[in-house]
Amino acid sequence: MTTAKKEIGAGLRRHIEAISPLTDAEWEFVSRHFTPRKLRKHQYLVQQGDPVPYDFWVVSGLLKAYAVDEDGKEHILQFAMEEWWCTDYHAYQTESKAAIFIDCMEACEVLCLRLRDRETICGQVRAMERFFRIKSNLGYIALQKRIISLLKEPAEERFGNLIRQYPRLAQRVPKKHLAAYLGVSRETLSRLKK
């Protein structure tokens, strides 16, 4: 492992161990299955219609995952900043074609994990199976909250909650993308801010 890769990996180890501690040997085994990749702004990690061999863990930078409707409008499923996981999970798990796009809103470094490697890791390292179980639970809870928010809150309240919950993200992301995440038009969001 290169020095650069070690530094990158250290962040991932901390991230995992916040939930499920690893021995050095386990970490050594786990980290071997991630491959680092650098991307420039506007590069795609996933494109609709393509296979999705990897799950991505963001070391640095900022991604957006979005669906495009027949009018060409983007609807943002998820942003992913440092220490977030992101991929088209449906296509990834079922080894089918992507239904969404994922691209870089800023230059990014990511760690890539193949499905079969994830399964190997979970099979060999008990703590990692636990990690992914808990991580997945937390993700499920977050999505439930978003669905409730979409169903019962008016646009203004959804916007307020977003700013309160992810102030750093709201800074970093152009407002038109926040609109696409909240499910309102750019113009409406602009008017809401008063």
Added chain:
Amino acid sequence: MTTAKKEIGAGLRRHIEAISPLTDAEWEFVSRHFTPRKLRKHQYLVQQGDPVPYDFWVVSGLLKAYAVDEDGKEHILQFAMEEWWCTDYHAYQTESKAAIFIDCMEACEVLCLRLRDRETICGQVRAMERFFRIKSNLGYIALQKRIISLLKEPAEERFGNLIRQYPRLAQRVPKKHLAAYLGVSRETLSRLKK
């Protein structure tokens, strides 16, 4: 274990083993941690503001999980029929107070699982940790699809997809509840059907 309980449990075992096989000894251990409960139509399993000690697995019947807004309107997060899991996962995991209601749309039999028992099961039985990890992944994927659907599809298309994907459910559930699930008013849904 009573005969009745054995029969009920058999369904759960099949459900689990469809994802992750168990030895008889493991199943014996696992099943001990579930407690059966019967409920009448309109009874609550979870009420907003109360603690949420259990995750529920539906043996028979039909639940709805919903949030209520300030106007008293219901927004349905999830239906749960036979073989579905349901609870307020946020409150359950964090042992905090429920943000939603869950009640029986029909008379129900459920199996109840305490958080600490779920963790015990996952800790003791490797196959169960795998089961919950995979189940949770699948749930996450389903919620991602629903979010994309809410963001990019007009009400009519959401309704069509719902009927295609869950025809049995759409039969069983009063249409006003389908409307509350889709995020449209009862009247609008009625007009859409033409």
Added chain:
DNA sequence: AACGGCCTGTGATCTACCTCACTTAAAAAG
């Protein structure tokens, strides 16, 4: 048979939000 609930459909408004068009400002790209 008659009563009260609950569900569903339908007409008549009303409104939150969308779309289109234009302007200004700021940031990349050259």
Added chain:
DNA sequence: CTTTTTAAGTGAGGTAGATCACAGGCCGTT
């Protein structure tokens, strides 16, 4: 520094869907 691209605010007008109000149908109860 200049040009091109991208972001953001604002006005005018349109529309999907909300809300309100009422009517008929289908239960299970008395």
